[in-house]
Amino acid sequence: APSAAGLGRRLRAWLPRIMPVRWSRYNPSYLEPEVKKEAYQKPLEELTEEEREQMELKAVRPIKAAPPTLSSSVFSDPMISKFTNMMMKSGNKVLARSLMSQTLEAIKRKQLEKYHKAPENEKETIECNPYVIFHQALKNCQPIIGLSNITRGGKTYQVPVPLTDNRKRFLAMKWLITECRDNKHRRTMMPEKLSQELLLAFKNEGPVIKRKHVLHKMAEANRAYAHFRWW
Amino acid sequence: FALFPPQLERGRALHTAARGGLSSVPSQDVPAEKPRAVFHTSESDPAKHTEQHEGRLYSIPLEEVKAVFPHGLPHRFQQQIQTFNEARVMVRKPALEILAYLKGSNFAHPAVRYVIYGERGTGKTMTLCHVVHYCSRQGWLVLHIPDAHLWVKNCKELFQSSYNKDRLDQPLQASVWLKNFKTSNERFLQEIKTQKKYMWGKRESTEEGRPLREVVEQGLARVRSASDAVGVVLRELKQQSHRGAFRLLVAVDGVNALWGPTTLRKEDKSPVSPGELTLVHNLRKMVMNDWNGGAIVTTLSQTGSLFKPSSAYTPQELLGKEGFDALDPFVPIPVPNYSPKEFESCYGYYLERKWLQHEKAHTEDGKAELQFLSGSNPRQLDRLAGPL
Helix, strand or coil, X not given: CCCHHHXXXXXXXXXXXXXXXXXXXCCCCCXXXXXXXXXXXXXXXXXXXXXXXXXXXXXXXXXXXCCCCCCCCCCCCHHHHHHHHHHCCCCCHHHHHHHHHHHHHHHHHHHHHHHHHCCHHHHHHCCCCHHHHHHHHHXXXXXXXXXXXXXXXXXXXXXXXXXXXXXXXXXXXXXXXXXXHHXXXXXXXXXXXXXXXXXXXXXXXXXXXXXXXXXXXXXXXXXXXXXXXXX | CCCCCCCCCHHHHHHXXXXXXXXXXCCXXXXXXXXXXXXXXXXXXXXXXXXXXXXXXXXXXXXXXXXXXXXXXXHHHHHHHHHHCCEEEECCHHHHHHHHHHHXXXXXXXXXXXXXXXXXXXXXXXXXXXXXXHHHHCCCEEEEXXXXXXXXXXCCCCEECCCCCCCEECHHHHHHHHHHHHHHCHHHHHHCECCCCEEECCCEEECCCCEHHHHHHHHHHCHHHHHHHHHHHHHHHHHHHHHCCCCEEEEEECHHHHCCCXXXXXXXXXXXXXXXEHHHHHHHHHHCCCCECEEEEEECCCCCCCCCCCCCCCHHHHHHHHHHHHHCCXXXXXXXXXXXXXXXXXXXXXXXXXXXXXXHHHCHHHHHHHHHHHCCCHHHHHHHXXXX
C-alpha cells in the first residue's frame, strides 16, 4: 500500500507488490480487439445507435493486444483450437498444430479413398469433410451425466450429477487424447491414432464411446444416491 | 460453436454440373458458364504440349506412372496419386521451355546441360518429371537419379572399392537404383551390348557383346559389386550414345550434392569428400558435356542439401565454385511460384477432386486467404489445402 508521506515526494504510479505474470492485467479502460472482417465492412448508414457509440468509444480508448489464439482467418474453428491446446505439451503449440493438421488430412485421405472406391449409390453416405467428422465424433463422445464424489458420514459416494456444456466438451476431448496416448502401440504416430479414433467415434464405435457408456451405466447404477446432491 | 451455414454460390451449383464432361474439354473454347472445367486438358502426350496448354493439368495413366517413375516423384505427389486415383501434372512454362529446346537440339553436338533452379517448393522436381515423361514417350533412354543427396548422406554401409583403392562403395544405394533403372528401361537393356570384358572379382566376369541387362543382374545379385555395375552401365551408355541407336537423357535431381560436402565418415572418422565415392565419381563423369546424342537435365535442391542455408537457391550459392565450374556452361531455367492463372487452375482442381472440403474454402474469401497464406507457392498451397 502506498504510504501517505511518500505521495508528496514520490510521484510515480502505484504498482502492486505482486506482478501477475501469466494473466495479463490491463487497465479497465482498455477495450477488446475486433478481428472479424465483416464488422469493418459495414457502411456507416447500416450501423445502429449503439454500434455508432461503440465506434466513437474505440476512437478514444486504447485497445488490448490480440492474444495469439485469436484468429481472423475464415478457416479458424474454436473447437479445433481448444483440442489443439489440450494436445499441446510444454507449450509446443507448433507441434500440436501440425499434429492436428496432419490428423485432419489423414481423416480426409482415408474417407476420400473410400469414397472413390465406393459404388455410385453409396457415395452420398460417405462423409469426407474432416471438420464435420471431428464435430460429430466429439458430440458422440460427450457424456450426458457425470459422477461426482460427495462425502457423507465418513464414506465417499459417487453421485450422478448433471454436467455443464463446457465440462462435457472437456471430458470428450480428454478421453480421446488419453485413449490415443495410452492404449495404442508405442510406435504409431499421433495423427494416425487420432484419425482412427475420430472415425470410430463418428460411427459410434470404439473405446471412447465405450467409456462414455460405462460412465452412464455407473450413474444409472448409483441412482439411489442422487438425492445427496444439493446443487 | 455453431457451424456456419454452407454458402451457396454460383460455383457450388456448377461444381456438380462440371463433374460430367471434364477430361474431354477442348483447349480452344472457354465456356463462360463452366469456368472450372477449363483447367484440365486431354492431351496426355507431352510432345504435343504448347503454350495453349499452359496452366492446365494433364493426366498420366497409372500403368505408365509405374513404368516410367519407379522412383523420382515427390512423396506428397505419390500420396496424391493414391488418394485421387489419378496422376495429374500441371504444364508450366519452364517445362515447355526445356521441351522446346530438346525438340530443336542437334544431337551431333555435345550434350547441353540444363539446370532447373528456383526457391523452395516451386516445382523443380515436377518440371524434371515432366521432361522425363516426355523423353520416355519419345523412346529415349532415361537415366533418372531421383535425389543425389541420398548418395552423400545416411549411408549405413561403406566399403572400400575393389576397383580403386581410394574410393568407397555404397552397395545399398547402388542396388536400389539399379532395380529402379531396370524397371524403367527394360527394352534398352536387352538391345545395348557391352564393348569390353568386365571382371567382377576373381571368378565372375561379363564377356564382350553381352546385353547390358547381365551387368545389371550381376549388380543386383552381388550387392558388393553394385556400385561398380552402376559405373559400368554409365560408361557403356556414354560411349555408345553417339552412335545414334538411342537418345540418352541424364536426369539428376539435386545435382548440387555431387560437389557439396558429405556427412559420411571413413572408419578412422575422417570426412569423406564426394569425389571419393564411386557412385558420385561416375555420375560426375556422366554430367560432363564430352559426349553427344542426348541431353542432361538437372535440378538444384536446397531441401536435401547439407550445410546450406534455407534461403540459398541460386546456382552460384548451391553449387559452390567447384560445382559451378564443372557444370559451366549450362542453360539456367528458373522456376517461379504459381502465376494467377496457374493458381486458379490448381485451386479448381482441388475443388473438383473434393480435396478442399471446408465450406469456407469454396468461397472467394477462402480462396483469397489461401492465395495470401501460400504466397502462390505450390508446396505451401499443398500443405495448407491438406487439412482444409
